[in-house]
Each structure stands twice: as structure tokens, then as C-alpha cells.
Amino acid sequence: MAGTDVSGPLLEMQGIVKTFPGVRALGGVDLDVRAGEVHCLLGQNGAGKSTLIKVLAGAHQPDEGVIRWRGEQVRLSDPQAAMSLGIATIYQELDLVAGLSVADNVYLGRERSRFGLSRPAADQRATAELMARLGHPEIRPGTEVGALSAASQQMVSIARALSQDARLIVMDEPSAVLDNEEVERLFDVVRDLTAQGVAVVYISHRLEEIRQVGDRITVIKDGRTVATGLPARETPTREVISLMTGRTIEYVFPQRTERPAASAAPVLEVTALSVPGRFSDVSFTVAPGEILGLAGLVGSGRSEVLEAVYGARRPSTGEVRVDGRKLRAGDVAAAVGAGVGLAPEERKSQALLLGDPIYRNITLSSLARFSRAGFLSVRAEKAAAIEQTEALDLRPVDVDREVRTLSGGNQQKVVLARWLLRDCRVLLLDEPTRGVDVGARSEIYALVRALADRGVAVVVVSSEIPEVLGLADRVLVLADGRVMADEPATALDEHRVLDLVMQGLPSGATHTTEGHVA
Amino acid sequence: MTEQTSTTTAAGASPASDRPGPPPSTRGSSGGGFLSGSVGRNMGLVVAFALLCIVGIVTAGDRFASTDNVVTILRLAAVVGVVSIGMTFVIIGGGIDLSVGALVALSSVWATTLATQAMAADTHWIVMVGTAVLVGAVAGLVNGVVIAYGKLVAFIATLAMLAAARGLAEIIANRRTQTVRDESFLSFFGASPLGIPMLVWIFAVVAVAGWVLLNRTTFGRRTFAVGGNAEAARLAGIRVQRHTVALYVLSGVTCGIAAVMLMARTTTGSSTHGTLLELDAIAAVVIGGTLLVGGRGTIVGTVLGVLIFTTLSNVFTLNNLSSSSQAVAKGVIIVAAVLLQQRVAAGRRQKRSGKALPPTAAEGAPAGASPGVPAP
Numbered sequence: 057m058a059g060t061d062v063s064g065p066l067l068e069m070q071g072i073v074k075t076f077p078g079v080r081a082l083g084g085v086d087l088d089v090r091a092g093e094v095h096c097l098l099g100q101n102g103a104g105k106s107t108l109i110k111v112l113a114g115a116h117q118p119d120e121g122v123i124r125w126r127g128e129q130v131r132l133s134d135p136q137a138a139m140s141l142g143i144a145t146i147y148q149e150l151d152l153v154a155g156l157s158v159a160d161n162v163y164l165g166r167e168r169s170r171f172g173l174s175r176p177a178a179d180q181r182a183t184a185e186l187m188a189r190l191g192h193p194e195i196r197p198g199t200e201v202g203a204l205s206a207a208s209q210q211m212v213s214i215a216r217a218l219s220q221d222a223r224l225i226v227m228d229e230p231s232a233v234l235d236n237e238e239v240e241r242l243f244d245v246v247r248d249l250t251a252q253g254v255a256v257v258y259i260s261h262r263l264e265e266i267r268q269v270g271d272r273i274t275v276i277k278d279g280r281t282v283a284t285g286l287p288a289r290e291t292p293t294r295e296v297i298s299l300m301t302g303r304t305i306e307y308v309f310p311q312r313t314e315r316p317a318a319s320a321a322p323v324l325e326v327t328a329l330s331v332p333g334r335f336s337d338v339s340f341t342v343a344p345g346e347i348l349g350l351a352g353l354v355g356s357g358r359s360e361v362l363e364a365v366y367g368a369r370r371p372s373t374g375e376v377r378v379d380g381r382k383l384r385a386g387d388v389a390a391a392v393g394a395g396v397g398l399a400p401e402e403r404k405s406q407a408l409l410l411g412d413p414i415y416r417n418i419t420l421s422s423l424a425r426f427s428r429a430g431f432l433s434v435r436a437e438k439a440a441a442i443e444q445t446e447a448l449d450l451r452p453v454d455v456d457r458e459v460r461t462l463s464g465g466n467q468q469k470v471v472l473a474r475w476l477l478r479d480c481r482v483l484l485l486d487e488p489t490r491g492v493d494v495g496a497r498s499e500i501y502a503l504v505r506a507l508a509d510r511g512v513a514v515v516v517v518s519s520e521i522p523e524v525l526g527l528a529d530r531v532l533v534l535a536d537g538r539v540m541a542d543e544p545a546t547a548l549d550e551h552r553v554l555d556l557v558m559q560g561l562p563s564g565a566t567h568t569t570e571g572h573v574a
Numbered sequence: 575m576t577e578q579t580s581t582t583t584a585a586g587a588s589p590a591s592d593r594p595g596p597p598p599s600t601r602g603s604s605g606g607g608f609l610s611g612s613v614g615r616n617m618g619l620v621v622a623f624a625l626l627c628i629v630g631i632v633t634a635g636d637r638f639a640s641t642d643n644v645v646t647i648l649r650l651a652a653v654v655g656v657v658s659i660g661m662t663f664v665i666i667g668g669g670i671d672l673s674v675g676a677l678v679a680l681s682s683v684w685a686t687t688l689a690t691q692a693m694a695a696d697t698h699w700i701v702m703v704g705t706a707v708l709v710g711a712v713a714g715l716v717n718g719v720v721i722a723y724g725k726l727v728a729f730i731a732t733l734a735m736l737a738a739a740r741g742l743a744e745i746i747a748n749r750r751t752q753t754v755r756d757e758s759f760l761s762f763f764g765a766s767p768l769g770i771p772m773l774v775w776i777f778a779v780v781a782v783a784g785w786v787l788l789n790r791t792t793f794g795r796r797t798f799a800v801g802g803n804a805e806a807a808r809l810a811g812i813r814v815q816r817h818t819v820a821l822y823v824l825s826g827v828t829c830g831i832a833a834v835m836l837m838a839r840t841t842t843g844s845s846t847h848g849t850l851l852e853l854d855a856i857a858a859v860v861i862g863g864t865l866l867v868g869g870r871g872t873i874v875g876t877v878l879g880v881l882i883f884t885t886l887s888n889v890f891t892l893n894n895l896s897s898s899s900q901a902v903a904k905g906v907i908i909v910a911a912v913l914l915q916q917r918v919a920a921g922r923r924q925k926r927s928g929k930a931l932p933p934t935a936a937e938g939a940p941a942g943a944s945p946g947v948p949a950p
Contacts, residue, residue, distance in 0.1 A: 368809060392811025406809055409802045411869065420799055421810045423792040430791045474810070 064127050066091045066255050067112075067143075067224055072121035074107055074279075077461070080493065081107040082118070083279040089224060094246060094256045096270040096288055100300055100354065100519040104279040105259055109226050112257075113145040114138035144217030145226040152209055154202030159183040161201050162216045186215040190245050207238035214245065218254075225249065226257040231265055243269045261354045263293055263561075275299040294554055297353070301521045301554075308498040309526035310505035313345065320344050321380070323513035324396075324482045326365060329374030334360040335537035338374070342482070342513040347504065349528025349545065350517045351553055356560075357537040358517045359401055362484045365515070366398045367391040378482055392421060397475030399468065401486040401517075407471045408459050415441035415455035418473045425477075444473035448503060465496030472503060483507060485516045489523065501527055521553050535560020616863060618914055619878040622907075626885050634892040643888065645771060651884040652777035653678075653835050654854045655877065658862075659784040660828030661855040662876045666788070667821040668801035668868030669721065669728040673735035674829050674855055677713050678848030680743040681706040681833035686752040686843025699759035706837070707830035713739055714826020718819030736852070743845035752843040763838030773835050780831060785873040797821065801868025857904070858883055861911035882907070 065088040074082040082104045089095045099105045110116040112123075114132035123130055125141050132138045138145075152161050159179045160167075168178045183197040192211045195204065201212060210230055217225050227246075231239045246256055246269055260266060266273065270288030273296065274281060283299050322341035330336040335357030342348045350358040363369035365376050370386030377383065384390040400406035409417055418441040419426060426437045441455045450469040459470055468488060475483055488504065489497045504527060508514050518524050524531055525545050533540040533548075533556040540556040541548070630638035637643060657674050664671045684690065685706035694701040713735060720731045754760060763772045788794035799807040800817050808814045829848075836847050862879035864871025883904065890900045 388808055389811050389813045407806050427792045
């Protein structure tokens with residue numbers, strides 16, 4: 057795209073593929089960055105942004121694809137290789153040593169020395185110059201980094217990048233930890249850098265920021281580039297959101313089941329639930345056999361609603377009832393006891409015992425059923441686990457296998473099997489197809505529908521609007537922590553949902569303290 | 575129960591007796607039943623233990639391979655062994671208990687005060703046992719509550735308990751050694767049913783009970799889950815805080831039992847009992863293959879760890895080597911054992927996951943998202 061430019065792109069990535077056991081994190085990403093531009097990288101959680109920048113930083117090796125730097129093909133075999141080319145990455149979790157001074161951090165690993173003695177004065181002078189160049193002379197070289205604000209710490213990271221003569225700086229959601237004024241100052245620095253010819257790859261979920269500071273946009277989804285080189289200021293918001301949330305592949309959604317019109321009493325009743333700073337006054341009911349979808353952007357409060365219902369997050373007001381009985385707020389065990397199950401967003405860290413066999417993961421929430429006076433019957437556990445894996449078509453059927461070795465789709469089935477085994481009444485699914493291979497998604501959809509047909513009340517959260525619309529019977533649209541609509545899925549389409557989402561977005565281009573990206 | 579007990583002691587003692595030959599793996603798989611899997615997994619330890627016994631026989635001959643000496647080894651192993659069983663639970667559950675030595679001292683002192691002994695004299699010596707166990711349990715409860723609900727790091731909380739409990743023991747005993755006067759207490763615990771000292775029986779019973787609790791009950795399964803992934807355990811509906819408290823109470827109870835055993839062995843209660851016991855217990859648990867980060871571990875490994883250390887001291891003592899050189903050897907063994915286990919574990923994982931990518935790649939978040947845990 058930029059190939060016709062006289063100068064040519066600074067960085068070109070073509071067809072980058074990266075596979076982890078069980079999941080394809082990147083399935084062909086293209087990205088080109090010109091010198092002196094702010095190139096925005098957009099994508100939902102799990103789209104592959106983090107993997108991509110790790111490839112760019114030399115922390116991950118791509119399985120396929122070509123990386124060109126100033127027109128020459130390069131291999132970024134380790135972080136040092138990337139750094140020596142002039143690619144610096146500023147991660148979300150800043151990699152600074154809190155107990156060392158600003159100057160020590162800037163020159164960490166490259167301290168100037170003479171006759172084996174360090175020369176702190178030289179480092180300090182150079183650091184002071186860098187800080188002045190960044191417009192932040194108030195950050196003193198001798199200050200301990202741990203005592204600085206998050207914004208100042210970012211400046212230290214940027215100074216470190218500059219001290220290494222970086223030509224390309226990747227910033228991973230730098231605004232997530234900053235307030236309005238700090239973001240403005242960060243933008244000033246970004247503009248100064250680009251004026252000096254440094255390229256910046258800027259990652260953020262916040263469209264209004266991208267309007268303010270970006271030159272061009274690349275959108276990735278499901279590990280692929282879906283659009284690149286879009287003008288950052290002119291591209292309509294609706295188009296950008298639609299690219300981020302739209303479908304890249306036609307999935308097969310199961311047929312909705314005809315239900316007797318609202319005759320059954322609701323299983324799950326949520327009334328006026330609020331978590332300060334996340335969402336407020338959320339109410340809904342779910343009938344047996346019904347699938348309720350929660351649609352919204354990152355930060356809309358959709359995952360937090362699930363967590364509050366499940367008791368993993370304590371609400372400030374409101375109540376949750378299952379089969380008419382009120383649940384104790386903030387008590388997961390009470391929710392599980394009442395028949396609620398959660399398949400959380402981060403399966404590996406929040407749901408699974410990765411080193412344990414499949415059967416133990418499946419029976420974890422139903423141990424009482426397999427025990428008499430506290431003594432477990434492993435035989436009964438395994439028999440029940442085998443029954444579930446067969447019902448879910450989970451391969452391999454060997455329930456002694458470590459969960460770690462399974463694919464994303466099969467790991468999700470293990471989590472679902474856990475709740476199936478409990479005969480749960482309410483199933484909460486947070487991003488049920490995250491990390492699941494595209495091919496296995498239809499299978500998960502069919503499973504969720506089959507569960508609902510057994511009378512389970514299901515609540516599904518997803519970043520992908522088509523997924524919510526295709527799977528759910530009824531959809532709750534959330535924006536900025538408020539319910540914008542509660543309508544049958546058939547009455548909504550993607551455009552309507554986008555309209556609702558945009559209505560709920562904080563107005564104006566100013567930065568707002570919307571929910572932290574979870 | 576009795577039959578299982580004798581299997582444990584037999585498995586532990588057989589290489590030390592006159593047959594140093596091949597490790598008792600065949601015995602485990604054919605007869606033991608419940609030992610088979612564990613012995614297989616702890617093959618390295620079994621081999622190390624067997625080698626140690628061979629060294630003992632070669633250097634000390636009959637002085638090592640006599641029934642008397644074997645009984646001596648087991649008797650010495652008993653006290654630290656009981657504490658190590660409790661420690662195994664705490665460490666598998668993702669914690670650590672540095673206060674065990676101090677709790678043994680406090681329990682032994684509290685159970686031998688004039689008041690307690692007077693009450694025991696009026697009623698039954700079981701009062702002394704009950705006191706020791708209760709003191710251990712309550713101190714463990716304090717540990718657990720501070721860690722689970724006060725959110726203190728286990729290392730710090732139990733370090734504080736270590737200092738406080740030993741201090742309290744000194745206050746109660748007024749820094750004097752308290753003699754156990756109850757003859758029936760001493761004769762009961764001094765007896766040797768079937769030629770095996772009562773202390774060894776107690777160790778065996780505690781070990782078997784610990785094995786059953788860890789591997790055959792919901793409590794044990796939840797311990798693995800809480801130590802392996804506390805967040806996943808919580809979201810699966812396990813009451814993680816309550817369980818954590820129970821683990822420290824359990825450790826406290828084993829300290830109480832160990833205190834009784836020490837009282838019987840030394841006929842005293844003293845604030846100096848159990849000094850540095852925590853280090854021996856942790857070392858035994860760790861070389862037994864239990865991961866310090868939690869989620870993995872075995873009772874059989876811990877028992878073997880205890881036996882290895884005790885036998886090592888015994889061999890050194892029989893050869894008139896100083897306790898200082900024993901300490902050096904101990905340090906070497908700890909490092910060597912853990913290094914070896916890491917190798918074995920890595921090899922096993924590679925074999926299991928077949929030709930998949932190296933384990934480091936498997937750890938990485940594949941979807942590229944940071945694992946932001948939205949715990950409140």
C-alpha cells in the first residue's frame with residue numbers, strides 16, 4: 057500500500073502466523089508502518105494484538121511470514137535483535153525496576169563505565185537531556201522509579217527506548233492507566249516523536265484517542281488483518297467498530313427452539329445490580345431454556361455483570377435470585393450451591409487446573425457427589441467424567457490426560473462438562489469461543505443450544521456481535537455500564553446494535569474514564 | 575488400618591534390613607496396591623534411599639544393618655515425620671508453615687505445666703495429649719485465619735507465629751524444663767507393641783491417615799486444587815479461605831502430636847523442643863517431590879524424604895563423622911534431589927505432550943491477551 061512511497065515503509069510484516077499448542081493465535085497478519093507516523097492497531101481482546109507485538113519485539117518467533125525492516129528482510133530472533141534494529145516496545149505492565157532510579161532504569165544493562173567503575177553522573181546527565189527532550193524535565197534522573205506516577209513511569213520507558221535510538225516504538229495500551237490530562241501530555245510526546253521521524257505503533261481500545269493522535273489504522277480480528285491503512289481521522293466510527301466486532305467467517309448457529317411464550321417462571325432474576333465504576337442498575341431475567349446474550353464493547357461492563365451475578369465481584373446494590381431464592385452477594389460458593397456455573401473468560405488461569413487430568417477438572421465442583429463421608433470414589437468420578445466427555449464429543453476420551461495438552465475448544469468443553477455434571481440451572485459463559493479454533497466454534501454453539509434445550513438458563517457474553525445475535529434468544533446491549541436495550545435477538549441486527557453501542561459511548565472526543573479493559 | 579500400617583513400615587524398612595538389593599518396587603506394585611503408583615513416581619527417592627542404605631552397610635556393616643539400628647532410625651524419624659505430613663498438606667495447598675518447631679515447643683510446655691499434669695493425675699494422661707493437640711490446633715487456627723482472611727503472606731504470618739509461640743512457651747515454662755511425672759503416660763508411649771516402638775506406630779498411623787486424607791477424600795482433592803490454581807478453585811465454588819484455615823489447623827494438630835511424642839521420648843516439656851524442626855520438615859517435603867508453589871506433592875515422597883535425612887544422620891554418626899559434615903551433606907542432597915526432580919518432571923511432560931511445542935510456549939497466553947484476573 058505504501059510501497060509507492062519514495063521512502064518505502066519502515067516496517068513491513070506480511071502473512072505472520074503464530075501457533076500455540078491447541079490454538080492459532082495469528083493466522084496471517086499484515087502490517088506496514090511508515091517512518092514518522094502513528095499507526096494504530098485495533099482489535100478486540102484476544103484478537104492477537106499482544107501476540108503480534110511480541111513477535112515484533114522478538115519475544116515470539118513467527119511460524120510463517122516475512123518481516124522487512126527498511127526494505128530488508130530480517131529475523132527478530134530475540135529481544136536484543138529487535139532492539140538493535142531500533143524497535144522498542146513499551147508493554148502494558150511496564151518492565152521497570154521499581155527500586156532503581158530513573159537514570160539506572162534508562163541505562164539498565166548498558167551503564168556507562170570506565171575502568172570497570174560505573175559513571176552514574178554521565179548516565180544522569182544523559183537521562184536529564186532525554187527527559188527534557190520529552191518535555192518532562194520535572195522527572196529527575198535520581199528519583200526512584202517506584203515513587204513515580206504511572207504516567208511518569210511511561211515516560212521513563214519512552215526515554216529508555218530513545219536512549220537506544222529507537223526508530224519504532226510500540227505502545228501497548230498506554231492510556232489504560234492514565235487520566236485525561238496525562239493522556240494529553242502523552243499525545244504531545246507522541247507528536248514530538250513522530251515529528252522527529254520516529255514511528256509509533258499505538259494500541260488502544262479507545263476510538264476517540266485514535267481519532268486524536270493516529271494517522272492510519274490496522275484492524276485485526278481472530279488473528280488476521282481485516283483492514284489496513286485506513287485513515288485514522290476520516291474512517292467512520294461505525295465502520296471501525298463493525299470491522300472489530302464483525303464476523304470474518306460464516307459460523308453455523310444452531311436453530312432456535314420454539315418456546316412456550318414466557319409461561320415458565322424465570323430461573324435467574326437480576327434486579328438493579330450495580331458495581332461502582334463498572335456498571336449500574338442492570339436488571340434482567342432469564343427463563344429456563346433461554347439464552348440471553350450480553351453485547352457491548354470492552355469496558356462496557358459485560359464481563360463484570362457476569363462476575364457480579366456469580367458472586368466473584370461484590371455489587372454495591374441490587375440482588376440476584378435463582379429459582380426465586382436470593383443469593384448471598386459476593387459468595388461464589390453460594391452461587392454454585394444454588395446451581396449457577398461460570399465458564400470464565402480466561403479459561404487457563406481462572407477455570408482449569410492445567411496439570412491435572414481431565415476427570416479431576418470435570419468433577420471439581422461436584423466432589424460431594426462422588427464421596428461418602430468425605431471419601432472419594434475415583435472410579436465413580438472417572439465413569440461420570442467419561443459419560444460427560446462422550447456427551448460433549450470431547451476428544452480424546454482418555455480422561456486421565458492432562459488438560460494442558462488439549463486444544464482450546466476441548467478445554468472449553470472440559471469447563472462446560474464441569475457444570476453439566478452439576479446439573480446446573482444457570483450457566484454463565486464469558487467469551488465461550490475465545491481461544492477456540494474457528495472450526496470448533498460451531499460445535500460450541502451447538503452445545504450451548506443443547507444445554508438450553510435441557511432447561512438451563514444461559515447468559516452469554518461475547519465481543520463479537522454476530523456471535524451474540526446468532527446464538528442468543530434475547531440480547532441485552534450494554535454501553536458504558538448501562539443497559540441500552542433488552543430485545544429479542546431476531547428484532548436486532550448488527551447495525552442496530554452498533555447504533556445502540558454508539559449512543560451509549562461517552563460523547564465528544566475527550567477521553568473518559570470508562571471501565572478498565574479487562 | 576493395621577495391615578496398611580505394616581505395609582508402610584515394611585516398605586520403608588526393608589532396604590535398611592539385611593536385603594539392600596533392588597528397591598521394593600515389585601513389592602509395591604504386586605502387593606501394596608495403594609503404594610504402587612506412588613512408589614513408581616518416587617523411584618528416584620527409592621533409589622537414593624537404597625544407595626544410602628548400601629553406603630551404610632558397606633561402611634558400618636552390622637552396626638547399621640541391625641534391627642536395633644533400624645528401630646533407632648525410625649524412632650528418630652518419627653517426630654519430624656509427623657510434622658512433615660502436616661507440612662506436606664500446607665505446601666501442596668500453596669502455603670508454608672515456619673512455625674511448626676515453635677508450636678511443638680509451645681504444645682509440649684502447655685501439656686506439661688503443673689496444672690495440666692495435676693488435672694491429668696486426677697483423671698487420665700489423655701488430658702495431656704488433648705492439651706498438646708488443642709494448643710497446636712488453636713495456634714494453627716490463628717495462622718490460618720491471619721493468612722486466609724487477613725491476607726498476610728504465609729511466610730510472614732508463620733514467621734511471626736514462630737517468634738510468638740516460642741516466646742509464649744518460654745513465659746509459660748519460665749525457661750525451665752518441665753518433667754513429665756505421669757508414669758502411665760510414659761509407659762504407654764514407651765511401649766513397643768510387636769517390637770516396634772509406639773512413636774514409630776504413631777508416625778505410621780499419621781502417615782497412612784495423611785495419605786488417605788490427601789488421595790482419597792474431597793479434602794485432599796480440594797487441597798490440590800487450592801494450591802494448583804486458587805482462582806480456578808474459587809470460581810469452581812470451593813471455599814478457598816476456609817480450606818486454607820483448615821490446612822494450617824491440620825499442621826498445628828500434627829505439631830501437637832509431635833509434641834506428645836517428644837514429651838514421651840525426652841520425658842520433658844521444654845521451650846527448646848523442636849528448634850529448627852521447620853527446616854527439617856520443609857527439606858523433607860521438598861526432596862519428597864512436593865512443589866513449593868503448591869498443587870503437587872505426595873505423602874510417600876515426604877516419608878521417603880524424612881527417612882533419607884534420618885538415615886543419613888545415622889550413617890554419619892555410625893562413622894563418627896561430625897554433625898557439621900552431616901549438615902553439608904544435607905545441603906548437597908537437597909539441591910541434588912530438586913535438580914533431579916526438575917529433570918524428571920520436564921522429561922515426563924515432554925513425553926506426555928508428544929511432539930508439541932516446548933513447555934514455555936505452552937505457558938504463554940495463546941490468544942495474546944493478558945490474563946487480567948478481575949478478582950475484587
